Amino acid sequence: MKTAIKQEAAAALIPEGATILVGGFMGVGSPHRIIEAILARGTRGLTVISNDLCTPERGVGKLVVSGQVTRAVVSHIGRNPVAQQRMLAGELEVELVPQGTLVERIRAGGVGLGGVLTATGIGTLVEEGKQSIEIDGRRFLVERPIKGDFALIACHHADYAGNLAYVLTAHNFNPVMALAAEVVIAEPEHIVPIGMISPDAVKTPGVLVDYLLERAA
Amino acid sequence: MMTAADHPAALDPKEIIARRISREIRAGMLVNLGIGLPTLVANHLPAGANVYFQSENGVIGLGARPPDGMQEASLTDAGGAFASAVPGAASMDSAMSFGLIRGGHLDMTVLGGLEVDERGYLANWMVPGKMVPGMGGAMDLVAGAKRVIVAMFHTAKGAPKIVPECTLPLTGARRVDLVVTEMAVIEPTAEGLVLRERAPGVTVDAIRAATSARLVVAAEVPEMDLAAAAR
Numbered sequence: 317m318k319t320a321i322k323q324e325a326a327a328a329l330i331p332e333g334a335t336i337l338v339g340g341f342m343g344v345g346s347p348h349r350i351i352e353a354i355l356a357r358g359t360r361g362l363t364v365i366s367n368d369l370c371t372p373e374r375g376v377g378k379l380v381v382s383g384q385v386t387r388a389v390v391s392h393i394g395r396n397p398v399a400q401q402r403m404l405a406g407e408l409e410v411e412l413v414p415q416g417t418l419v420e421r422i423r424a425g426g427v428g429l430g431g432v433l434t435a436t437g438i439g440t441l442v443e444e445g446k447q448s449i450e451i452d453g454r455r456f457l458v459e460r461p462i463k464g465d466f467a468l469i470a471c472h473h474a475d476y477a478g479n480l481a482y483v484l485t486a487h488n489f490n491p492v493m494a495l496a497a498e499v500v501i502a503e504p505e506h507i508v509p510i511g512m513i514s515p516d517a518v519k520t521p522g523v524l525v526d527y528l529l530e531r532a533a
Numbered sequence: 534m535m536t537a538a539d540h541p542a543a544l545d546p547k548e549i550i551a552r553r554i555s556r557e558i559r560a561g562m563l564v565n566l567g568i569g570l571p572t573l574v575a576n577h578l579p580a581g582a583n584v585y586f587q588s589e590n591g592v593i594g595l596g597a598r599p600p601d602g603m604q605e606a607s608l609t610d611a612g613g614a615f616a617s618a619v620p621g622a623a624s625m626d627s628a629m630s631f632g633l634i635r636g637g638h639l640d641m642t643v644l645g646g647l648e649v650d651e652r653g654y655l656a657n658w659m660v661p662g663k664m665v666p667g668m669g670g671a672m673d674l675v676a677g678a679k680r681v682i683v684a685m686f687h688t689a690k691g692a693p694k695i696v697p698e699c700t701l702p703l704t705g706a707r708r709v710d711l712v713v714t715e716m717a718v719i720e721p722t723a724e725g726l727v728l729r730e731r732a733p734g735v736t737v738d739a740i741r742a743a744t745s746a747r748l749v750v751a752a753e754v755p756e757m758d759l760a761a762a763a764r
Contacts, residue, residue: 341590341627342613344606367627368667394666395613403665412665415589416631416673423628436635436676439654439706442668472607484618485591486607487626519626 318478318522320530326501327353329527330466333361337422337464337493341367342395343375345486347470347503349529351375360384365422365464367415367489368392369399380408389462391415414442417459419492425461426495432459467497471520474504475513478522487519494520503529544759546715549732550684552577552759553713554643557682562640563587563633565674568612571643571684585621587639589670591630594622611670634670635677642678644671646685646712648699651746653708653721655683656701668704675705687714693745695719695726716740718757725749730757 327350330336340346354362355378364385369392370377377396379385387409393399402408413421420432433456437443447458469490471480480502482490494500502525544552547570555577558564565587566572575597578584586595588611595610596617604615618624633639648656655675658668675681688694695712712719717740718730727749731740733756741748 341611342609344590344609344613368669390667392667392669394669400665404662412667414668414672415627415670416635416677419627419631434635434676436673436705438676440672440703442672482626484605484608484624485588485616487591487624489627491626492628 317476318525318528320507320528322530323349323353324357326350326527326529327357327359329499329501330354330359332359334359334465335363335365337467337489337497338364338366338376339467339469339488339490339493340370340375341485341488343370345470345482345488345490346370346375347468347501347529348375349532350468350501350503351379354384355379355382358382358384361386363387363389365389365462367418369396371395372398387411389413389418391418417442418462419489421459421462422489422496423492425463426492429461431461433457434459462496464493464497465499467493467500468503469493469500469520470503472504473506473508473513474502474525474528475508475510475522477510478502478525478528479513479518480504480520480522480525481513481517482519491519494524499526500524501527501529504531507531546686547573549715549757549759550713553718553730553757554682554684556758557680557711558582558584558641560584563593563638565589565634565639565642565678567642567644567671567674567684569645571645574643574684585619587630587633588616589627589630589634589674591625591627592616592618592622593625593633594619596622631670631673634673637677637679639674639678641680641682642674643682643684644674644704646683646694647689648694648696648701649683649685649709649712649721650696650699651725652698653726654699654706655681655704655709656699657683657704659702661702671704675707675709680711681707681709683709683712685712685714687716687740687743693743695744695746697746716743719748722749727751728754730755732757733759
């Protein structure tokens with residue numbers, strides 16, 4: 317059995333300066349209630365690792381606007397002009413990572429691999445300062461694994477054991493991020509009794525999940 | 534009867550690009566369309582074309598916009614817009630989605646472009662100091678898709694976008710397979726940029742004047758066939 321906690325309690329777990337992995341793709345499959353609680357609490361100095369910085373009005377984008385994020389590791393910030401302005405002004409440190417590399421770096425962090433070898437980014441700015449190695453005549457960049465202090469993920473169903481299931485394009489980074497943080501907090505749309513999610517439908521086993529967020533009122 | 538010279542006025546430049554690229558798509562392909570102009574390509578496929586569109590946010594079998602009132606918050610395209618799905622669709626996480634892209638399982642991607650150069654290299658993800666949206670999935674698509682087609686306007690504010698060497702940061706060091714603009718179809722090859730086709734009514738001289746890169750031009754350059762593809 318997992319403990320279901322209130323969103324304020326979830327936010328209170330996260331200290332200043334924490335590194336948080338946040339699921340979602342342009343806010344789809346993002347843990348919006350946890351983000352709202354972090355916003356309300358005002359926790360500062362956060363490093364956000366996420367696919368994108370959404371928009372200034374939505375999802376992790378709001379934490380950028382509120383000035384709570386000092387560093388972001390993301391693949392895209394194009395829909396958040398505030399993030400772009402702050403990056404160009406030097407107020408927000410942004411590491412832009414190709415999307416497929418980002419998810420694999422997080423996966424590497426989560427599954428105990430020492431890194432990722434990928435041809436993505438060869439011959440571009442992404443290659444700067446990185447080691448590359450040749451395997452079977454093809455050159456690959458060595459990309460480092462990523463881990464976070466917290467993974468804040470969203471799912472469709474959770475059961476009392478913390479098993480998680482996702483739907484449609486709301487999977488995105490969530491199942492991978494659930495492997496790659498010290499503390500995993502899942503925000504389910506629905507919480508159902510054990511047995512109601514078929515074992516074959518579970519994409520994040522409950523052993524990875526530390527807390528479930530209470531269902532929305 | 535419409536003459537060739539009437540076509541440019543009759544067809545929006547974006548429509549020319551989208552229609553021409555739609556003719557590159559074959560039945561059974563898995564295709565990823567980038568945001569913006571490339572998305573229009575889907576409008577020109579005949580019904581029953583038996584093509585699956587992949588969207589990198591995690592779906593194979595992306596469909597048209599859903600009817601009003603039927604939008605599902607958990608079914609969107611890579612631009613975050615509400616989408617639908619076709620029979621046979623599959624959803625997946627980002628690791629699988631990019632595994633398909635990087636692993637060579639994607640038959641074709643259509644991407645927007647800021648510049649393409651004589652090597653066939655594409656720059657499409659940032660203008661230093663001005664516009665830095667990030668590369669999103671573009672670098673993975675360029676590195677991994679079997680075929681990369683660039684859909685873009687031939688010039689930007691009068692300045693050529695097909696240039697001797699990209700001045701903007703590259704999206705990849707891979708020669709793209711085809712560049713389609715409202716003026717021309719250009720194929721990057723080991724011998725350089727080969728002018729394959731011209732848009733209806735557009736002369737080779739006009740294409741040369743709008744291109745700063747060296748073009749390889751055959752004696753005869755046919756007009757694009759913009760009739761609806763049906764295969």
